[in-house]
Amino acid sequence: MSNKKASPTHPRKASDVSQWDRETDIAIVGFGGAGGCAAIEAADAGAEVSLFELASEGGGSTAMSSAEIYMGGSGGTRVQQACGFEDATEDMFTYMMMCAGAQADEAKIRTYCDNSLQHFDWLANTLGVPFKDSFHEERAIMCLTDDGLLYTGSEKAYPFSQHAKPAPRGHNLYVEGDNGGPLFMKIVTENVNKRESITVEYETRVLSLIIDDDDEIVGLVIRQNQQEFNVRARKGVILCAGGFVMNEDMLARYAPKLLRGNNAIGNPGDTGTGIMMGMSVGGAAINMHEGFISIPYYPPASITSGIVINDKGHRFINEDVYHARLGQAVLDQPGDRFYFVLTVEQYGDYEKMNFMGADIAGTGETVEELEAELRLRTGTLQNTLAIYNEDCAAGEDTQFHKAPQWLQVMEPPLVALDITPGRGVFVPMFTLGGLDTLPTGEVLTAEREVIPGLYAAGRTACGVVRRADGYSSGMSVGDATFFGRLAGKQAAARS
Amino acid sequence: MSNKKASPTHPRKASDVSQWDRETDIAIVGFGGAGGCAAIEAADAGAEVSLFELASEGGGSTAMSSAEIYMGGSGGTRVQQACGFEDATEDMFTYMMMCAGAQADEAKIRTYCDNSLQHFDWLANTLGVPFKDSFHEERAIMCLTDDGLLYTGSEKAYPFSQHAKPAPRGHNLYVEGDNGGPLFMKIVTENVNKRESITVEYETRVLSLIIDDDDEIVGLVIRQNQQEFNVRARKGVILCAGGFVMNEDMLARYAPKLLRGNNAIGNPGDTGTGIMMGMSVGGAAINMHEGFISIPYYPPASITSGIVINDKGHRFINEDVYHARLGQAVLDQPGDRFYFVLTVEQYGDYEKMNFMGADIAGTGETVEELEAELRLRTGTLQNTLAIYNEDCAAGEDTQFHKAPQWLQVMEPPLVALDITPGRGVFVPMFTLGGLDTLPTGEVLTAEREVIPGLYAAGRTACGVVRRADGYSSGMSVGDATFFGRLAGKQAAARS
Numbered sequence: 001m002s003n004k005k006a007s008p009t010h011p012r013k014a015s016d017v018s019q020w021d022r023e024t025d026i027a028i029v030g031f032g033g034a035g036g037c038a039a040i041e042a043a044d045a046g047a048e049v050s051l052f053e054l055a056s057e058g059g060g061s062t063a064m065s066s067a068e069i070y071m072g073g074s075g076g077t078r079v080q081q082a083c084g085f086e087d088a089t090e091d092m093f094t095y096m097m098m099c100a101g102a103q104a105d106e107a108k109i110r111t112y113c114d115n116s117l118q119h120f121d122w123l124a125n126t127l128g129v130p131f132k133d134s135f136h137e138e139r140a141i142m143c144l145t146d147d148g149l150l151y152t153g154s155e156k157a158y159p160f161s162q163h164a165k166p167a168p169r170g171h172n173l174y175v176e177g178d179n180g181g182p183l184f185m186k187i188v189t190e191n192v193n194k195r196e197s198i199t200v201e202y203e204t205r206v207l208s209l210i211i212d213d214d215d216e217i218v219g220l221v222i223r224q225n226q227q228e229f230n231v232r233a234r235k236g237v238i239l240c241a242g243g244f245v246m247n248e249d250m251l252a253r254y255a256p257k258l259l260r261g262n263n264a265i266g267n268p269g270d271t272g273t274g275i276m277m278g279m280s281v282g283g284a285a286i287n288m289h290e291g292f293i294s295i296p297y298y299p300p301a302s303i304t305s306g307i308v309i310n311d312k313g314h315r316f317i318n319e320d321v322y323h324a325r326l327g328q329a330v331l332d333q334p335g336d337r338f339y340f341v342l343t344v345e346q347y348g349d350y351e352k353m354n355f356m357g358a359d360i361a362g363t364g365e366t367v368e369e370l371e372a373e374l375r376l377r378t379g380t381l382q383n384t385l386a387i388y389n390e391d392c393a394a395g396e397d398t399q400f401h402k403a404p405q406w407l408q409v410m411e412p413p414l415v416a417l418d419i420t421p422g423r424g425v426f427v428p429m430f431t432l433g434g435l436d437t438l439p440t441g442e443v444l445t446a447e448r449e450v451i452p453g454l455y456a457a458g459r460t461a462c463g464v465v466r467r468a469d470g471y472s473s474g475m476s477v478g479d480a481t482f483f484g485r486l487a488g489k490q491a492a493a494r495s
Numbered sequence: 496m497s498n499k500k501a502s503p504t505h506p507r508k509a510s511d512v513s514q515w516d517r518e519t520d521i522a523i524v525g526f527g528g529a530g531g532c533a534a535i536e537a538a539d540a541g542a543e544v545s546l547f548e549l550a551s552e553g554g555g556s557t558a559m560s561s562a563e564i565y566m567g568g569s570g571g572t573r574v575q576q577a578c579g580f581e582d583a584t585e586d587m588f589t590y591m592m593m594c595a596g597a598q599a600d601e602a603k604i605r606t607y608c609d610n611s612l613q614h615f616d617w618l619a620n621t622l623g624v625p626f627k628d629s630f631h632e633e634r635a636i637m638c639l640t641d642d643g644l645l646y647t648g649s650e651k652a653y654p655f656s657q658h659a660k661p662a663p664r665g666h667n668l669y670v671e672g673d674n675g676g677p678l679f680m681k682i683v684t685e686n687v688n689k690r691e692s693i694t695v696e697y698e699t700r701v702l703s704l705i706i707d708d709d710d711e712i713v714g715l716v717i718r719q720n721q722q723e724f725n726v727r728a729r730k731g732v733i734l735c736a737g738g739f740v741m742n743e744d745m746l747a748r749y750a751p752k753l754l755r756g757n758n759a760i761g762n763p764g765d766t767g768t769g770i771m772m773g774m775s776v777g778g779a780a781i782n783m784h785e786g787f788i789s790i791p792y793y794p795p796a797s798i799t800s801g802i803v804i805n806d807k808g809h810r811f812i813n814e815d816v817y818h819a820r821l822g823q824a825v826l827d828q829p830g831d832r833f834y835f836v837l838t839v840e841q842y843g844d845y846e847k848m849n850f851m852g853a854d855i856a857g858t859g860e861t862v863e864e865l866e867a868e869l870r871l872r873t874g875t876l877q878n879t880l881a882i883y884n885e886d887c888a889a890g891e892d893t894q895f896h897k898a899p900q901w902l903q904v905m906e907p908p909l910v911a912l913d914i915t916p917g918r919g920v921f922v923p924m925f926t927l928g929g930l931d932t933l934p935t936g937e938v939l940t941a942e943r944e945v946i947p948g949l950y951a952a953g954r955t956a957c958g959v960v961r962r963a964d965g966y967s968s969g970m971s972v973g974d975a976t977f978f979g980r981l982a983g984k985q986a987a988a989r990s
Contacts, residue, residue, distance in 0.1 A: 010710070010940075213510075446745070446770070
């Protein structure tokens, strides 16, 4: 015990610890997908593990998600192959590199793609996660059937499709409805519980790291029942404490773009304390301004045949991309009004499942009438639709390269939905910045030196997925579980 | 001395210091505009100051700049008033808040605007910086005459002009040509040198901070002539070591957008070591993804009457904004080709002073011809110009609100300049992220607690200017000198 304050931004010094209250090999902060998988791998490598969770049960944001898992390459997972999809590692790698853009961490993406098939096998065989060998054809944000495989990103859309052969890589658990997350974490929890070398302590707040005179991370300060304890971690600490979407101060300072969302996706513990603990010992937090932010406009898939315009009456994106890519494009546009323009037929389907909650902004028996109703300058939407319809008739979207299957000449009457963020439409968001780590989970300083004894995974780290406009569903749970495992292994191997 | 490694990411522990080689009240890292002004104010408040500079002379990036200084409010500076401009503090405040957008630090902007007039007086009277009471009318990126005042931002452009009464706030030193920076730093250096309580040590590399057991910053490790020395700073350390535009690794990790520029603006010491030193003791670096990045398309001012289009033939910004706002807008647009379309008359002026180095991408005796030559889809640029010309004839830019003075009906023949970043055009850039500080310069953790004894100013801190699209020339030297002074005062007052 020590009287000195311990907090996420104030590590305790080992020299101030008069007594170690507990000892373990590896202390893990946070029992979500990353922490659970890290614990299992570390235990299977022979380490003693203590897993600390703030909530009264495990699960984290993974349990609240659909738990699609982005996997493929090496010819294809069992499910991909059964559904008739070959998937080359290089296609997956190229796609994921394009997704991450200028922010790409090539070493991480390479490791992820090269070992994705093995990750599938580990999930399916070691953990027992069930995936049905069936393909979900329809364009969906989440799979509400028990099908095992679906397209969850922009793989088939321009420009990705020009550079990487598309394959569906979103693996969905064998369960009806949007229940993948709870089932996944149930299975992870069972796997954790049956390993005797893992101890899980719930309702435990981790207050700070403990650092020794050589700047090694040697433990944690925890609080249970209003009492503080010093926990020694002989091999190190793995931070798997989520992102910071629930910390409005941090959002304002680091990722103000996300404040344009209206629905924080995450668990109440996503307050950035894991990231702060890393920063408190010189860890570099990177990509902090980025996050997933989206206008989830499908299903129905048929809306994809409509067009999105800005307040100048112009299109600015191919509407067949992943929904967060469209959401990001909206945020990047000048102007302050955005519409999805649909024919009455296209709207018919939408009305049945208005998932995104957009209101009707205008209708028109003619294009001119809609233009006027939306207060667009005369001649703008008319020009946009004239060009678009010519292109549809010719079977090629010359302007934004929407795939031919979605090209339908749009004849009035027309309906415009208001998809302006801040005007009622559903805009979910979460953070994509975190501690800079090696693929092994080792946390790095601003000069990319390893901080001995400190690891991070899941949204506490900055993983393979770095941008809203390059997001695909399944990349977060994929990243958290994959790199959670690597961190667990790496820490267990530390002497 | 200590054998333990000291580096920007590895602070030395005071307990590892066996001997203090030097002592001072305040140690300042970096002798540019921020460091110089911090030293002067600290000395004038009675403190003993040691100023350490890596180069063989002072100056930093300030000496390489035009040293325009953004000042106003409180009715107007002497120069503003002499030139007939009243400037209300609230107009300046509103403008600067809009410039910083979602990233605004209101406390800093408030302090800056409330005390800007006093800052002018201090520069003019205490330091002796000369400003001529004359107004430079022409739209310019830098003032090549000796005039004292010019518009240096987007004050007169939409949307700023709708919310804040425009006033010119760029104060230019009384010197011909682009020579404000050298003159400014000459004056600062003279002021530093005549204060006996300031010692300047050149060719001195600061290796790391020194931190004591209570997490206070108590000194610096420096290297001179290949020898290390421990410097005790009784009142604290002020980091004024610039930004990180010269550190390509950091740019890639923190501000990849700036890699789209081709001309790093700064001095060779802008390698981020000041920011890293702050991070090494738990300081929070914020806004790290942002930077100034620009396509400096004027002078001549007449180019402002042309239009900028993307590869869809669409305009996307009012062309009368500050050049970095246009540069950022280009980066935010989808598509990969951008053109400035001009009439032959508008081009005539441009040819005489092709400052930005853009090549001609196409010409046309008719709009159709130019459209074809630029490989734009038929009907796109024609529609854009039809609408634009109608608006010009009516005297109102209905689409992007360019001010009426710039609206000229554009008749062929037309010329298109290629302003696509990466294709020859000049794209200067520098960083705008840095340590989170209070207006007093005190460095903050991720939870915004003060790190005792640590201060930062200039581009090592994250100042009032936070975004390329809200930049105005003079805001960086304004920020560096203003908050350098406050940091110097605050440190001197520390007991």
